[in-house]
Amino acid sequence: MVNQNEQSGGVEWRVNLPDETSKVLTTERIWLHEFIMGFFRKIWSFIQKALKIGRNDPRKLIHCLKVGVALSFVSLFYYMRPLYEGVGGNAMWAVLTVVVVFEYTVGATLYKCVNRASGTFLAGALGVGVHWIANQSGQRFEPIILQSSVFILASAATFSRFIPSIKARFDYGALIFILTFSLVSVSGYRVEKLFELAHHRLSTIAIGTSICIIISMLICPVWAGNELHNLIKNNMEKLADSLDGCVANYFKNDANANNTKSGLGYRCVLSSKVTEESLANFARWEPAHGGFSFGHPWKEYLKVGASLRSSAYCIEALDSIINSDSKSSDILKKHFSKFCVELSSKSSAVLKELAVITNTMTKSSKIDFIVEEMNNAAQELQNAMKSLSKQPIASTVTKLGGSDAGLDIVPLVEIVPLVTVSSLLIEIAARTENIAKAVNGLADIAEFRVESGEKSKKSQNPQVIIQISQKTMETSQ
């Protein structure tokens, strides 16, 4: 027995021993107190983390409620007598199906439903066939035939899960195939009511899957296709912000926390490959929704994603060069600043326009024009570097910083980071053009809407002018 006493404001723990003495447990008390407080502190931080997740994405909360609703629906088969008579004790399979099949996105749920149904059907049919053959070949060979068929088919199906094309589409189906085939051919040896078993299993799975599909599609559906679409769009915006942030950071010498923070968006892009691929895999199971038809070219989104990532790699290198200690000559920096900021802002303008195109699913008449502007900015930056070299570096500097006549030579070391930043920016511009090409490919195949005719005509003119002016520039050089 443990007693709690209060003495002079303090709390004491006493254990009453069998010989009627009692012991004060001060150290134990402290330990217990610490333990309980630590426990509650952990739980509290856990709850806060959970609340944060719920607040950031309420759809996750809704998903949880949807799972609850689906399970409640399925358990009705048990509670309501007429339904129970129909399906019997096998309603268990319906519960099992709902739990295993219900996923966050509609696409994933459909993928699992189709795989589960077809895997079960195929394995059930094969199992019944093998069982019939085994039955015909006498009691002695029956277990051998069944056993070896389980061994061979389970091994083969397991191996098929290693093949990428099957893994992407039918991984779960192969698992269910092994499961059902083993169950049917093994339990068939005893149960004797094989057809009934197969029929019950199929009908309960049908009940489970249809409940899942209906609930996941009707109550606040989360479409994998839509998620992929938004992910790609957001990644474009993140890259644009990162690029602006990095370059602004470098040339303005403002080490603002805000700038640095907005400059880190590219990190999400670096590691988004797996998410993109699984979303694209699930999206192709989804029916038409929003602006997307069935058979929307989700694979094209993966190409866009890959080109975004290749741009992000470059921005990562740029970010680290910018954050390294090496200093650039301030005068040259000022001179180059104009061109670099121009180029990066044009690149990020292209990215933002591409985000708008992807988001609205409307071909933009502006995009060619902006890409052209970006290329011109890249050309100007290269020209600026060329013009620097027309005269020995020393005199260039004195020209630029006229008042600073004492300064004769800018050490090449001080140009190095600037040159590196410039050539990385040019490389990023080239990769941004690749992104634009990938988005154009997507727009063509997915048949994005075209903006109204007048607008597109207007935009044709400046582009032609720019192209001509660029040609004259090139010939004059």
Added chain:
Amino acid sequence: MVNQNEQSGGVEWRVNLPDETSKVLTTERIWLHEFIMGFFRKIWSFIQKALKIGRNDPRKLIHCLKVGVALSFVSLFYYMRPLYEGVGGNAMWAVLTVVVVFEYTVGATLYKCVNRASGTFLAGALGVGVHWIANQSGQRFEPIILQSSVFILASAATFSRFIPSIKARFDYGALIFILTFSLVSVSGYRVEKLFELAHHRLSTIAIGTSICIIISMLICPVWAGNELHNLIKNNMEKLADSLDGCVANYFKNDANANNTKSGLGYRCVLSSKVTEESLANFARWEPAHGGFSFGHPWKEYLKVGASLRSSAYCIEALDSIINSDSKSSDILKKHFSKFCVELSSKSSAVLKELAVITNTMTKSSKIDFIVEEMNNAAQELQNAMKSLSKQPIASTVTKLGGSDAGLDIVPLVEIVPLVTVSSLLIEIAARTENIAKAVNGLADIAEFRVESGEKSKKSQNPQVIIQISQKTMETSQ
């Protein structure tokens, strides 16, 4: 009925119609022939793909056979009468467990086994408790209490799967918890033999999991920890080869297919994050194996992996700069070639030595020395760039290419790629040092063996000399 005739060497398809006329099916025949051939061609290419996978990694084939063996073992419970009497029709759960739980690596199998067992136990206990409470509160409230408990607990458990720390360790357990709790509390309403159900389920799961664990650990085990270890080691080697390949490609102007191929290894490193994380998650469930104890610091491997990836990003940028069209002045290239190749070979030597350290799990006495050499090479490359700027670029060139007196000025544009390559190489060297730090951290925490004393003493000397000589270099500048 379909007849096959041979006439003058050709084959004809005839359909005998009910009115005893017959029709020659030449176009259909061609179509059928095409269809069958296409079908077999597809199957053939599929088989070849499968064979290639099997040849590349025979352990995958062995895994498939292991699954077959485990399933055969479990089905023995059905075929052998005494065993069958013991477990009864519930042996189905053992089959189900084996199919679902058996994974490629031991760690993944253990993770699933522990999660399945603990999830089932926890949910079973809770289910029995809730069922008892519901039973006490009268027939009217029973279904309401059961239904709402399923709703609340299923929603809560589903939500917990969104929390990263739980997702990493107990995702499968949460799924099994929902499954078992729903089954127990729903079917308990009818079956009445609740304890027996729970007992059977637990014992069959115990049988299934123990078969899986024994087979996966005894027959050619694939340890997740070992896989992670090898992945990290191989990634280091791939980066070293890529770096060597890229730089050799650039400075030797040999566009050999071999070089290009070996230069692409870094691409695997770029996208290995998810594999590394899942392997590390599984590895912590594994008992001691090979040189790894239970509780080996697998998280440190993730840090090494992250630093390897950050290096790979830089190599990606380097690769694209090298493959871009822009030309460098040949004379300067020759001048810089020495320093760049030196630096990249030192960097890749560091990477290779780190791979050896990781592989042998032995602290190397050489590594500090090689890192120092790499830093010196980086310093020399920077010095080379500094010395270039001491005099106007034009005269530097005439000095270098003495015979080429007519050439006055090297356009800065031609230095740009060279400068970019150099500063990327310097950045890569800095990141390689980070990798070395991460590996050192791993070596300290995982208590790697130390090389024999004499060797490490020998290596101390050159390092000290180098450090002194570097200091004198720095003061003399």
